[in-house]
Amino acid sequence: MQRKKRLMIQDFCRLAWDYIAKGVNPKLYGSASEKLGISPQDLQHIVEGLVSLMIESCKLKLSSEKFVENLKSLEFNEGHIEVLNNFYTAKQVDINHSLLAASIRLPMYKDLEWRAQVQLGSRAFPDQMTPKVLLNLKLENTEKENLILQTDPGNLLHITKVLENALEEATSQHASRVHRRFNPS
Amino acid sequence: MKLSTEISTGLKKFTNALNDEQFELLLKNLSLSFENPSASLDLPPNVAGADVLKKAYAALFTLIVEGVRWKEDGSIIRNILKDCKLSESRATDILNLLDKQRIPLQISLKQTNFNFPHVLDVTWKMNYIVKSSYSDIDGKALYFIDFIVAKQNWTDEGCKFVTETVNIVCTVNHLQSLVAALRAASRKLIAIGDAAK
Numbered sequence: 001m002q003r004k005k006r007l008m009i010q011d012f013c014r015l016a017w018d019y020i021a022k023g024v025n026p027k028l029y030g031s032a033s034e035k036l037g038i039s040p041q042d043l044q045h046i047v048e049g050l051v052s053l054m055i056e057s058c059k060l061k062l063s064s065e066k067f068v069e070n071l072k073s074l075e076f077n078e079g080h081i082e083v084l085n086n087f088y089t090a091k092q093v094d095i096n097h098s099l100l101a102a103s104i105r106l107p108m109y110k111d112l113e114w115r116a117q118v119q120l121g122s123r124a125f126p127d128q129m130t131p132k133v134l135l136n137l138k139l140e141n142t143e144k145e146n147l148i149l150q151t152d153p154g155n156l157l158h159i160t161k162v163l164e165n166a167l168e169e170a171t172s173q174h175a176s177r178v179h180r181r182f183n184p185s
Numbered sequence: 186m187k188l189s190t191e192i193s194t195g196l197k198k199f200t201n202a203l204n205d206e207q208f209e210l211l212l213k214n215l216s217l218s219f220e221n222p223s224a225s226l227d228l229p230p231n232v233a234g235a236d237v238l239k240k241a242y243a244a245l246f247t248l249i250v251e252g253v254r255w256k257e258d259g260s261i262i263r264n265i266l267k268d269c270k271l272s273e274s275r276a277t278d279i280l281n282l283l284d285k286q287r288i289p290l291q292i293s294l295k296q297t298n299f300n301f302p303h304v305l306d307v308t309w310k311m312n313y314i315v316k317s318s319y320s321d322i323d324g325k326a327l328y329f330i331d332f333i334v335a336k337q338n339w340t341d342e343g344c345k346f347v348t349e350t351v352n353i354v355c356t357v358n359h360l361q362s363l364v365a366a367l368r369a370a371s372r373k374l375i376a377i378g379d380a381a382k
Contacts (some may be wrong), residue, residue, distance in 0.1 A: 102354070103318060106354040107352060108353070108359075109353045109360075109363060110359075110364075111362070112363050112366040112367070113366075114366060114367075116370060116377070119295075120296075124294040124295070124298060125254060125291065125295050126255070127255070129297060130295055134301065135370075139353060147351060149302050149334060150300065150301040151303060151305075153371075155304055155305055155306070156367065156370060157305070159304060159369045160366065160367040160368055162307050162308075163360065163363065163367060166309040166328060166330075167357070167360050167361060167364050170326050170357045179313070182315055183324050
């Protein structure tokens with residue numbers, strides 16, 4: 001019985017993460033509620049409650065210990081607390097990232113995949129040896145979540161150098177001074 | 186490089202039939218066409234031998250494009266022109282035009298295909314988040330990165346390149362990950378280049 005309840009809490013957590021990552025999906029509640037043996041409305045309320053708990057905990061940057069303490073004060077039992085705490089610690093970084101992405105909708109960088117290749121021929125120019133680099137920019141908060149670009153080796157070295165310089169600026173004296181000015185502690 | 190009968194005939198029959206003035210006009214038009222692919226043959230009104238000029242233009246245009254496509258050197262083109270009974274001086278003028286247009290034509294032929302937007306440059310700005318409704322980014326830097334890309338734009342007049350910007354936003358951690366990926370790609374390309382030497 002206890003094991004069954006733990007599995008149910010895990011299912012609620014999975015649905016809560018789906019809500020945070022992709023938004024509300026009423027169809028999902030219809031099918032999941034049948035499996036869990038509760039009404040779709042109840043399930044939605046539970047998931048929304050969980051989402052709120054996770055988001056507020058992330059916003060307050062609660063440590064795992066503090067999170068557990070809060071759950072105890074809300075009279076959750078040990079087994080449920082363990083499942084919820086596991087979920088919180090596993091998803092804390094991802095939830096923070098989703099909150100950042102949703103704060104002001106900007107096309108947020110997620111990842112970059114690259115591929116070095118050589119164009120050997122085409123109908124218009126059959127015999128060639130043109131090196132190219134394909135870049136797949138993975139983004140969030142934008143219509144196109146995968147943006148495929150290409151470049152040549154010369155420009156690749158150039159953009160790498162420019163962005164390395166950009167990164168160095170984050171630790172420059174000027175940036176550190178501004179940081180200290182607004183964060184005196 | 187194989188030339189069709191129509192092109193060989195055009196070179197033999199029509200190019201030889203042109204007088205010096207018509208030949209000069211033909212070369213000028215060819216040069217303009219290579220520099221601006223959307224330009225068509227522009228002949229003065231009532232020019233003598235317009236039909237011959239058009240056929241000679243088509244034959245020479247094809248010869249030069251095919252010569253560049255198949256990377257034929259000057260001596261092969263000169264032999265073709267010699268077989269078509271063109272004078273030495275006209276052959277030299279045609280070869281000079283081919284040499285002048287070889288690189289731009291190669292670039293144009295390479296690009297006559299589907300291409301993803303090509304990254305040419307990147308600009309960036311770093312913003313410091315003083316305060317926000319979401320506290321996790323408060324007191325942190327946020328980068329706004331603009332990739333400047335050349336994008337193919339196909340119109341009725343052919344393919345033109347337009348520059349656009351692709352905007353992305355990232356945190357310092359994300360920028361570190363982006364730079365690491367770009368460095369890995371750069372290192373791999375440098376290693377390939379070194380190995381090929």
